[in-house]
Amino acid sequence: MTPFIAPSILSANFAKLGEEVNAVLDAGADIIHFDVMDNRFVPVLTIGPLVCQSLRDFGVTAPIDVHLMAEPVDNLILDFSKAGASYISFHPEASRHVHRSLNLIREQGCKAGLVFSPATPLTWLEHVIDDIDLILIMSVNPGFGGQSFIESSLAKIATAREIIDASGNDIRLEVDGGVKINNIREIAAAGADTFVAGSAIFNSDNYSETISAMKSEIMLKPIDN
Ligand code: DX5
Ligand code: ZN
Numbered sequence: 001m002t003p004f005i006a007p008s009i010l011s012a013n014f015a016k017l018g019e020e021v022n023a024v025l026d027a028g029a030d031i032i033h034f035d036v037m038d039n040r041f042v043p044v045l046t047i048g049p050l051v052c053q054s055l056r057d058f059g060v061t062a063p064i065d066v067h068l069m070a071e072p073v074d075n076l077i078l079d080f081s082k083a084g085a086s087y088i089s090f091h092p093e094a095s096r097h098v099h100r101s102l103n104l105i106r107e108q109g110c111k112a113g114l115v116f117s118p119a120t121p122l123t124w125l126e127h128v129i130d131d132i133d134l135i136l137i138m139s140v141n142p143g144f145g146g147q148s149f150i151e152s153s154l155a156k157i158a159t160a161r162e163i164i165d166a167s168g169n170d171i172r173l174e175v176d177g178g179v180k181i182n183n184i185r186e187i188a189a190a191g192a193d194t195f196v197a198g199s200a201i202f203n204s205d206n207y208s209e210t211i212s213a214m215k216s217e218i219m220l221k222p223i224d225n
Contacts, residue, residue, distance in 0.1 A: 001172065001193045003218045004030035005211050006065055008176070008198030010046065010145045017051070018058035020202070027207035028215065031063040031086070033176070033196045038070035041094050042143035049076070049083035056084035063087065067115065067176065067196075069142045070094065073101050081108030089113025089136050089174075092124045102131040113174070117142055118150055122159055129167045135160050137192070140177030145198040149178030154190045161191025181210065185217040 007029045012020040021032055034052060039045040052064055063086035068076055071094035080088055088105045092114060095101040105112035113134030116122060118141055125135070137160055139153035157175060164171045174194035175187050184195055195214065204210040 001170075002030075003188065003215070004172070004174075004194040005201075005214055006031045006033040006174070006194055006196045007201045007207075007211075008033040008035055008145065008196050009202075010035040011198035011202035013202075014047075018055060018060070021055055021058075021060050021062075024201060024207050024211070025060070025062050028211040029062070029201075029207075031065045031194075032060070033198075034064050034066045034085070035198075036066060036068050036070050036076065036080075037143065041071045041091070042069045044143055049079040052080060052083040052085055065089070065113075065174075065196075067113075067136065068094065072096065074104055077101060077104050077108065077110075081105070081110050085110055087111045087113055087134055089115050089134060091115045091117060091142070092120065093117075098124065099128055099131060102128055106131070106133075113172075115142075115176075116156070116160075118153065122156065122163065125160075125163055129163065129169065129171075132169075132171060134172040134174055134194070135164065136174040136176055138176050139179070139187075142177075146203075147178055149180070149183055153177075154186060157187065157190040157192050164191075181213045181217060184214050185220055188218045 007024040037044040037046040065087040066085040068090040111133035115136040140147035176196035
């Protein structure tokens with residue numbers, strides 16, 4: 001599967017969000033990661049469907065990858081699908097009926113993702129592996145940008161890769177949290193194909209150089225030990 005770099009706009013300058021999104025896309029980003037936080041599932045409050053719609057109205061045509069850190073999810077799924085979301089992912093703890101919410105996403109014509117916080121077991125996948133298009137492994141606890149990558153996530157990514165390969169399904173394996181130029185290579189080697197990076201991209205002086213460096217590192221896998 002072609003690797004995707006997914007800048008998280010959580011670290012962008014919200015006062016000029018449309019320009020920021022176009023800048024990272026011009027710099028080589030593949031999809032736009034859109035973090036939705038509700039001051040309930042996580043302490044922070046961020047952005048909702050109106051902002052997603054605004055990006056579409058601004059002319060953004062790249063896939064928008066909505067990461068819900070909010071509860072409950074079903075109304076948000078309907079609103080974000082109408083607002084132009086491409087992928088919609090949620091945490092299983094945030095839905096009373098995970099299978100129903102996953103299928104609701106697909107019924108709206110979007111790709112469905114399930115998100116795993118560091119302590120959330122992959123066993124959630126057992127009965128829904130045929131109902132998802134994306135697995136998002138969080139390598140930090142959800143809620144904030146700029147946190148350090150949790151090393152034990154690498155083993156979890158590798159296990160998720162085995163589960164995907166055994167299923168034979170077309171499922172993206174995304175990693176979110178603390179992804180940098182200096183660790184993206186080992187994250188790719190563990191089996192990830194979609195890489196969220198917020199602070200590493202938006203806090204860098206040159207988006208194009210940063211994204212190019214990330215793509216070069218990914219192509220270098222596996223790591224020589
Ligand atoms: C954290 C968010 C991430 C965040 C990643 O809860 O889901 O998408 O923006 O930020 P970095 O890349 O700075 O760790
Ligand atoms: Zn995220």
